[in-house]
Amino acid sequence: MLKVGVVLGLSAVIMACSQAPAPSEDTSPWVKTQKIQSGDGIALSLTGIVRAKVESPVAFRVSGQIAERLVNAGEHVKAGQVLFRQDPxxxxxxxxxxxxxxxxxxxxxxxxxxxxxxxxxxxxxxxxxxxxxxxxxxxxxxxxxxxxxxxxxxxxxxxxxxxNVLRAPSNGLLLDVTGEPGQVVAAGQAVAVFAQDGEREVEVFFPDRMPVPELGEIITAEGKKEAIKLSEKAGALDAMSRTQRARYKLVGASTAPALGAIMQTRFAVPSLTENTLEVPLGALDERGKGPHVWLIKEGKAQPMPVVVTLLSSETARIKAEIPANTSLIVLGTHLLKPGMAVRELAQ
The missing domain is CATH 1.10.287 (Helix Hairpins)
Incomplete structure (x- = not known):
């Protein structure tokens, strides 16, 4: 019995020694990449707000105390309809x-x-x-x-x-009503905001250094694309946001969108400088050394400093001497280190 146990033990040792060692797994992280492309322009996507072409505050022409308020915000009124009365x-x-x-x-x-x-x-x-x-x-x-x-x-x-009687200047919609009975108002003090019936426009704010496009398009809730054309642009930058305000009229829209609705707009914007590239926002990394992107060279991640010239909601326009069709890491850049081995998962 003892001999049989010894023989079995020796057999197990011999079999274990004869097995090949398991191959070591590659632990390099996977990274999502994209071939960067240069071009003459980009599709800029911005959020716009639907406004009435004629939109103005409504006010009494004389000072006095409001005695009656006959309307509410959101009401559609007709020309000459009484909105407020003052104490006479x-x-x-x-x-x-x-x-x-x-x-x-x-x-x-x-x-x-x-x-x-x-x-x-x-x-x-x-x-x-x-x-x-x-x-x-x-x-x-x-x-x-x-x-x-x-x-x-x-x-x-x-x-x-x-x-003493304040009337609607034309057919339209009351966007906001602030006047209340008992309130003493000065001549010219706004008590409501009035949007005249008629043409609708989309108000968009652009970065301060880029030219305002003449044409663009909106994307409706149903996914349809409709053309828009520049109606007016502000003569100066907005004092708070330092952006350029522009209004676009709807060209051939099937139905007028609701006032105040948020619309997705798209514009073809030319490159602002030479040697500019369009990259996803996820490709930018700003960990303490200024903006840079990560490229794959010989299977390893390498940083490349860049200058950001334009940002949109999904992409960035950068200036850098990078050859076209270079593999750019677009996801997980905050985890990378120079020279780190990575495995490429191309989009």
Missing amino acids: SDNAATMRAAQAENTSAAAALATAKAETARQQELFDKGFISKQFLDRTDLSEREAKARANAAQSQLLQAKNASAY
């Missing part, structure tokens, strides 16, 4: 004062005319001098000027009374 009591007092002044000035003018006629008769009979007649004539002209001023003040008071 202040203007009513102004109207009574203007009417009284107008009546008084008219009476003074009538008296001055009668006096001028009487003095003219006395002058014709030789009872008064020409100088005295001239003073009477001057008094009449002063009374007439006062009467004209009183009539103008009365007209202003009547207009102010009409201005």
Whole structure:
């Protein structure tokens, strides 16, 4: 029995020694790569907001306290529809004062005319001098000027009374309503934002150093592409974001998009400098030494410094002396080290 156990043990040792060692596995990480391409332009994708072509604040033309608010934000209104009313009591007092002044000035003018006629008769009979007649004539002209001023003040008071009612300037949509009953507002202070019916535009903001394209396209929620054309662009950069504001009108759109809707826009943008390349955003690495990308050379990752000239939501435009069709690492760059062996997984 002992001999059998020894024989079996020796057999197991011999078999174990005769087996070939297991091959070692390559532990180099996989990286996703892409062949970089140079070109004359890029497709820039930006977010735009649908606006009305005519969009303006609505305000009273006179100061006063809001008495009634007859509309809400989001309502569609017709031209001339009443939106707000002010308390008319202040203007009513102004109207009574203007009417009284107008009546008084008219009476003074009538008296001055009668006096001028009487003095003219006395002058014709030789009872008064020409100088005295001239003073009477001057008094009449002063009374007439006062009467004209009183009539103008009365007209202003009547207009102010009409201005106590704020009406819609045309057919359109109220985007926002801020005025509330009891609020005291100054003349010209906005109480609502009004979007006139009609043409719709897409508002887009571009980086400060790039030219604003004349043409582009929007991508609808259904995935359809519709052309847009530049309508206007701001004469100066936005003070807060330092970007260029531009508006594009819809060309042949089947249906007008809702105001305030967010639209995806695309533009063909020319290269801003020579030797520029378009790469995915994931290819950029900025770990403390400025922007750079990672290339694969002889199976190893090597960094390459670059200058970023333009960023979009998905891609970046860089300036670098990199040959076309070079393998560029586009995913996982934050884990790489110079000279690290990698395995390529091409897109």
